Amino acid sequence: MRTIGLADLDDLCRGAAILGTGGGGDPYIGGLLAADAMRAHGPVTLLSLEETPDDALVIAVGGMGAPTVTIEKIPNGDDYVWALEALERQLGRNADAVIPFEAGGMNSTIPLKVAAERGIPVVDGDGMGRAFPELQMETFNVYGVPAAPMAVVNEWGDSVIIEAHDAKMVEWLARGVTIRMGGHSAIAEYAMDGATARRVAVPGTLGLTVSVGRWIREARETHEDVFDALIKGFADTHYQHARILYSGKLTDVSRRTARGFAVGQARIEGLGAWSGEMLIEFQNENLVAYHDGVLRAIVPDLICILDSETAEAITTERLRYGQRVTVLGVSVPDIMRTSEALDVFGPAAFGLQERFRPIEALT
Amino acid sequence: MRIGIDVGGTNTDAVLMDGMAVKSWHKSPTTPDVSTGIMNALRTVMEEGGAAPSDISAVMIGTTHFTNAVVERKRLLEVAAVRLGLPATKGLPPMVDWPPDLGQALGYHRYLVHGGHEFDGREIAPLNEAELRAACKDMVAKGVRAAAITSVFSPVNSGMEDRAAEIIAEEVPGVALSLSHQIGRVGFLERENATVMNACLADLAAKVVQSFKDALGTLKIEAPFYISQNDGTLMTAEYVEKYPVLTFASGPTNSMRGAALLANAKEAMVVDIGGTTSDVGMLIHGFPRESSVAVEIGGVRTNFRMPDVLAFGLGGGSIVRDEGSRIGPDSVGYELTERALVFGGDVLTTTDIAVAAGLADIGDRSKVAHLSAGLIETAITTMHRMVDEAVDKMKTSAEPLPVILVGGGSILMSRDLPSASEIIKPDHASVANAIGAAIAQVGGEVDRVFSLEGLGRDKALAQAKDEASEKAIGAGARPETVQVVDIEEVPLAYLPSSATRIRVKAVGDLEMSA
Numbered sequence: 001m002r003t004i005g006l007a008d009l010d011d012l013c014r015g016a017a018i019l020g021t022g023g024g025g026d027p028y029i030g031g032l033l034a035a036d037a038m039r040a041h042g043p044v045t046l047l048s049l050e051e052t053p054d055d056a057l058v059i060a061v062g063g064m065g066a067p068t069v070t071i072e073k074i075p076n077g078d079d080y081v082w083a084l085e086a087l088e089r090q091l092g093r094n095a096d097a098v099i100p101f102e103a104g105g106m107n108s109t110i111p112l113k114v115a116a117e118r119g120i121p122v123v124d125g126d127g128m129g130r131a132f133p134e135l136q137m138e139t140f141n142v143y144g145v146p147a148a149p150m151a152v153v154n155e156w157g158d159s160v161i162i163e164a165h166d167a168k169m170v171e172w173l174a175r176g177v178t179i180r181m182g183g184h185s186a187i188a189e190y191a192m193d194g195a196t197a198r199r200v201a202v203p204g205t206l207g208l209t210v211s212v213g214r215w216i217r218e219a220r221e222t223h224e225d226v227f228d229a230l231i232k233g234f235a236d237t238h239y240q241h242a243r244i245l246y247s248g249k250l251t252d253v254s255r256r257t258a259r260g261f262a263v264g265q266a267r268i269e270g271l272g273a274w275s276g277e278m279l280i281e282f283q284n285e286n287l288v289a290y291h292d293g294v295l296r297a298i299v300p301d302l303i304c305i306l307d308s309e310t311a312e313a314i315t316t317e318r319l320r321y322g323q324r325v326t327v328l329g330v331s332v333p334d335i336m337r338t339s340e341a342l343d344v345f346g347p348a349a350f351g352l353q354e355r356f357r358p359i360e361a362l363t
Numbered sequence: 364m365r366i367g368i369d370v371g372g373t374n375t376d377a378v379l380m381d382g383m384a385v386k387s388w389h390k391s392p393t394t395p396d397v398s399t400g401i402m403n404a405l406r407t408v409m410e411e412g413g414a415a416p417s418d419i420s421a422v423m424i425g426t427t428h429f430t431n432a433v434v435e436r437k438r439l440l441e442v443a444a445v446r447l448g449l450p451a452t453k454g455l456p457p458m459v460d461w462p463p464d465l466g467q468a469l470g471y472h473r474y475l476v477h478g479g480h481e482f483d484g485r486e487i488a489p490l491n492e493a494e495l496r497a498a499c500k501d502m503v504a505k506g507v508r509a510a511a512i513t514s515v516f517s518p519v520n521s522g523m524e525d526r527a528a529e530i531i532a533e534e535v536p537g538v539a540l541s542l543s544h545q546i547g548r549v550g551f552l553e554r555e556n557a558t559v560m561n562a563c564l565a566d567l568a569a570k571v572v573q574s575f576k577d578a579l580g581t582l583k584i585e586a587p588f589y590i591s592q593n594d595g596t597l598m599t600a601e602y603v604e605k606y607p608v609l610t611f612a613s614g615p616t617n618s619m620r621g622a623a624l625l626a627n628a629k630e631a632m633v634v635d636i637g638g639t640t641s642d643v644g645m646l647i648h649g650f651p652r653e654s655s656v657a658v659e660i661g662g663v664r665t666n667f668r669m670p671d672v673l674a675f676g677l678g679g680g681s682i683v684r685d686e687g688s689r690i691g692p693d694s695v696g697y698e699l700t701e702r703a704l705v706f707g708g709d710v711l712t713t714t715d716i717a718v719a720a721g722l723a724d725i726g727d728r729s730k731v732a733h734l735s736a737g738l739i740e741t742a743i744t745t746m747h748r749m750v751d752e753a754v755d756k757m758k759t760s761a762e763p764l765p766v767i768l769v770g771g772g773s774i775l776m777s778r779d780l781p782s783a784s785e786i787i788k789p790d791h792a793s794v795a796n797a798i799g800a801a802i803a804q805v806g807g808e809v810d811r812v813f814s815l816e817g818l819g820r821d822k823a824l825a826q827a828k829d830e831a832s833e834k835a836i837g838a839g840a841r842p843e844t845v846q847v848v849d850i851e852e853v854p855l856a857y858l859p860s861s862a863t864r865i866r867v868k869a870v871g872d873l874e875m876s877a
Contacts, residue, residue: 029455029552032455032459032460033454033455036454036455036459066482066862068482068549068812068864069482071549071550071551071552072482072515072516072549072550072551073448073451073452073479073481073482073487073515073516073551074448074451074452074454074455074515074551074552075451075452075454075455076450076451076452076453076454077453077454077455078453078454155450155451155453155487156450157450182451182481182482182485182487183481183482183483183862249756249758255852271755271756322645322652322671322757322758324756
């Protein structure tokens with residue numbers, strides 16, 4: 001058993017932004033919220049999936065909505081605990097631990113805040129292994145845990161309990177409620193026992209976000225190559241294969257809105273040893289990367305657009321002409337690459353024609 | 364004729380301009396009382412340019428006063444940070460992420476009140492006037508004389524900030540008010556930070572503006588004066604008294620705008636080569652391209668528009684090593700006139716290379732006569748490669764652009780650059796920032812979330828453009844010169860397609876009576 005404390009939060013936020021693969025929202029505000037809770041209540045116990053008791057009630061908590069809203073309408077802060085409490089009332093039982101449903105972006109930080117305030121542990125794992133745009137895109141859902149009942153709460157403590165026949169309907173209804181709540185809500189969902197969590201969660205992802213942030217920080221401190229440090233670091237984890245897909249200058253970003261998502265393309269022109277052009281298509285998160293028309297990486301593998309100097313992640317909404325970027329591709333754990341998983345968050349789930357091919361096979 | 368002045372930490376520069384032509388210029392050390400230095404500079408350029416006070420139609424001033432006050436934590440007022448947004452926003456109180464010494468200097472007076480709007484214009488809660496009046500009583504009891512008001516989504520609807528300002532003005536006589544929708548854009552904490560910093564500068568702003576007025580009054584210049592802001596546009600003296608924070612980072616902007624005029628280029632790269640480092644930036648439509656990352660000032664996160672500038676270690680004092688193949692990043696800096704070979708020192712610098720190559724006549728040329736032709740050639744190649752790489756990094760397309768060289772170190776550059784369509788070394792390059800101040804335009808900006816449902820994208824864009832143009836005219840622009848220079852649309856992710864954040868900036872030439 002280990003803990004996550006104030007001293008880990010900067011690393012965690014830096015790592016969470018990278019696992020966000022362009023989406024998930026800037027972890028800055030979530031990091032400040034978690035820091036505030038840890039200053040008041042101390043560090044949070046991090047339970048590995050193995051350490052989580054079979055019969056422990058584990059509930060996923062986080063935020064839903066548009067990052068652009070969250071950066072303006074700062075959360076109430078108590079609303080995340082209220083969401084947990086609303087679901088607990090529905091279930092007639094209190095949570096023994098919370099778990100992130102998303103490891104990338106802001107939602108990796110919220111469970112830490114809730115755990116600190118409630119004095120319960122957080123389980124080291126999540127349901128996405130990265131960031132995804134919709135709530136059914138969860139290994140929890142893939143491997144049979146119902147998303148419902150789900151609690152959706154606003155800053156007044158107004159709450160909605162959603163019961164629905166599948167996770168996609170839960171997502172659809174919750175999205176509508178979230179808009180009525182001003183574009184951001186606090187949610188609690190995917191209640192499960194510890195034995196189930198061990199079977200369905202992507203393991204170790206909270207610890208991983210801290211590690212990713214730490215690799216970058218330490219490489220900078222010792223003036224080592226930050227990208228080498230990331231590649232070496234991932235090699236020792238269950239994410240395993242990380243490689244630089246491309247490096248260059250952003251020459252074009254086009255965006256449009258489709259089905260409520262920021263859909264678009266980024267074009268990068270090679271610098272240094274990199275020739276030609278890389279094209280990245282995104283839908284909130286980066287989905288697919290082509291180098292001169294040749295597939296180099298595709299969802300659910302991670303495609304991370306990072307600042308070439310600092311290796312800080314650049315979210316899709318912050319992509320701008322002229323930025324010097326390096327694209328890092330990372331393979332995801334096997335639990336995210338089964339045919340059941342690919343049905344839910346593989347290329348076809350995003351309307352892509354291309355079939356999934358593992359990044360390590362694309363050279 | 365107009366006069367541009369740049370009051371920096373080291374030098375006060377002034378230029379007298381007739382239309383777009385430089386009539387005279389002057390560079391002198393900044394004086395502790397500031398106004399003496401300004402008067403000296405003004406007097407000199409008017410004498411040398413043969414201008415009488417009545418010939419001056421406007422004076423434009425760029426200043427680092429306000430940035431320095433925040434960085435040094437000096438001359439700051441205590442501030443009431445009034446936030447309208449409960450029950451949202453409670454999670455992170457005002458000044459949450461500030462360096463403690465700055466927060467303490469401002470007194471950490473925080474008041475959270477029910478109010479604020481949603482992204483689509485609905486109210487989160489009605490403004491709770493009773494809570495606000497209670498906060499005012501506390502301000503009076505504590506003797507706080509400046510207040511910063513920030514309401515959630517005030518860039519969409521500023522009504523609550525305006526109403527709160529009325530109430531605070533009633534309850535706290537003589538209070539200096541800063542309203543966030545006048546200062547920043549969407550991005551609550553950053554906008555609130557800027558508004559609180561603005562409020563703490565209220566007294567200093569009044570004093571600085573008064574000292575500028577005194578300097579002009581003493582010289583009998585009756586023309587209006589303006590102060591340049593971070594995006595390269597101008598503010599009136601009255602506006603600066605209210606919004607001093609908007610002067611932050613106006614220096615690099617003025618320098619790049621000045622270079623644009625001197626070289627007569629609107630789309631170009633600007634390289635400002637100093638003694639220790641060089642800055643490269645890009646001009647688009649004659650304005651610097653802006654940085655897209657959050658900028659910290661005095662340790663506080665803001666979202667000001669700042670030019671995107673890349674600094675690299677090449678200057679007139681950079682140290683040359685490895686037979687010329689390695690240059691900088693260290694420099695002899697201000698000790699150039701003691702340590703460089705041409706001044707009798709023992710350090711080989713880039714200036715020595717320039718002298719040895721016959722590019723400049725500085726110091727004693729015989730002191731570099733022993734340098735081999737091979738070393739000189741290698742060093743010159745290295746310097747050009749450094750500038751070329753930096754220019755190429757900052758460009759947004761492979762297409763070559765003109766490169767404008769300014770700053771004292773521009774003597775180092777003598778050849779073409781692969782990244783440049785041409786190299787321009789304009790006259791008066793050493794006072795480019797005063798020139799930039801003199802030619803600054805006035806601008807208006809809109810940045811808010813539009814609900815496209817019902818309105819439609821074209822109408823929303825047209826509405827945003829109209830509002831930005833009206834703001835520019837309101838700020839003093841001649842209507843026929845106003846043009847939209849920047850449009851950016853960002854759809855709100857994870858929400859249905861009706862909501863889009865639109866940013867439009869319009870600028871125009873200043874209306875001048877004479």
